Structure formats: C-alpha cells, structure tokens
Amino acid sequence: MQVWAGCRTQAILSDFQSQSQLQENAIFCEVADISQLFYIMRQAERCPNVTIKLTKNAARRPALRVLMQGVRPLLDISHDVPVRVLSELEVRHISAPLLESEMVQIVLPCLAELSKFVDKVRSTSCDRMTFTVRDNERADGAAATSCTLVVLAECFLASFALKYSSVQKCEREGDNDADFDGEGDSNGGDNLKHRDDTSTAYASVSVEVRRFARFLAIKEATPLQVVLHLVDGKAVVLSVFASGGTTLVGYMPAVAQ
DSSP states (O other): OEEEEEOOGGGTOSSOOOOOSSGGGOOOEEESOHHHHHHHHHHHTTOSEEEEEEEEOTTSOEEEEEEEEEEETTEEEEEEEEEEEOOHHHHHTOOOOOOOSSOEEEEOSOHHHHHHHHHHHHTTTOOEEEEEEEEOOOTTOOOOSEEEEEEEEEOSSOEEEEEEEEEEBEEESSSOTTOOOTTOOTTSOTTEEEOOOOOOOEEEEEEEHHHHHHHGGGGGGOOSEEEEEEETTTEEEEEEEOGGGOEEEEEEEOOOO
C-alpha cells in the first residue's frame, strides 16, 4: 500500500523556513520509523507551542527534532526522529503509481457510511472485500452519467454488502490521477468533470479489508470530496480532497484471486 499526502505549509505551520538547492527549497527525508513519528505527533496535539526542525542528533545523524514547549510549567520535551535526507537523484525517482487509462472513477457520496461498513466487516472473519462498479443503463440509450457501486465482503458464515445505486461518474484531467499538485485546490477538486464518452464502464477489484481500513482513518480530516478509482482486477485508489489544499491519495493493489 502506498499513501501520498500534500498540503500547504501555512495550513499547519505558522512559520516555515527551508533552504536547499532543490526547486522551491524543498528537502525530502525518509523517516526510519513512521510509528515513532506518529506517536510523538499525537503527544504534541495538545501542546500550545511545537517546533519541528531538521537537525543532527547526538550521533551527528540527520533527525527531525520535535520540541514541545509548555507541556507543563517550566518543562519542555524534545524528541529526535532519525531520518535520511534523500539526494537529488533519489528525488527524481519519486513518483506516484501510474494508473491505466482504462479505469472507472466515481465520487463517493458518503465516506462515513463506507467507514462504518468496513468497521463492521473487520469484526468478522472476512479478510477481503470486493468493489464492483458498472454503468446504469438509460432508456434512451445515451451514455450513462451514473454508476452502481457494490462493496461485498464474504466469509464462511456470512456475507455483507453495501450498495450505492446512483453515484457520479467522473474523470480527472491529466493522465495520472494518483499524481497531485502540492499546491492543491481548497475547493475539493474542481478539476473533476463528467465523462461524456459512450463506452460502458465496468470494474471489479478485491482488496484486503485491514489494509483498506487503515487508510480510512483519513475521515478525521473532514474530506470535502472523495474520488474512488478502480483499475479492473489490479488496484483501488482513493483520492481525498480536504480543506486548506490538503490532498491524500491511497493506492492499494488487488489481492490475488
């Protein structure tokens, strides 16, 4: 599973300074232990003043230093998270997974409802779930503008299904929908547009329940719009647009049948 995130620095940082030889003074770091970073940031949530600095630790190794001031009277707490600063050559090879042109893209009407369904499935012995999308037929024979989405999870004792009878079918401009602009759009993705082709859309992808559930923690970001991309038999991709130009993209390969 791959997750890509982007947001404007001013949306989360009151003061930001960076100097490097890369475009826009960007610095790319590889975090050695992401769980450690998450743990530290959760501790910092209620701290009135937090400073994050790229520096060197006692062993003269690169590290992200998280300084929490005012946790308690006259008490400051500092944590160092080891990182590796990527070279310019390594940065050039960083790219989002390429998506095929033959895929179905829809706007999810309610992420909270899907999250509740996945939580229910996780409590059972179901280890995989299948997303299936197909065009809704029109009586006049014109191109369909909506699809039916069915999410199905089956195990030995029971089966669970969530169905959306009419979801908006769309496409994003550009060749790579998993790629995004770091500046983002605070309007929740105005670059989405309705499909106007006459081809019949159909896609079915099975993914691991627990892997998909992990990404759904993004509902806490209060998404403005969520787009589901299905590459038939190969991958499920979720593009999430939130306020402040925040963009999250989760890429989950299909499980082997």
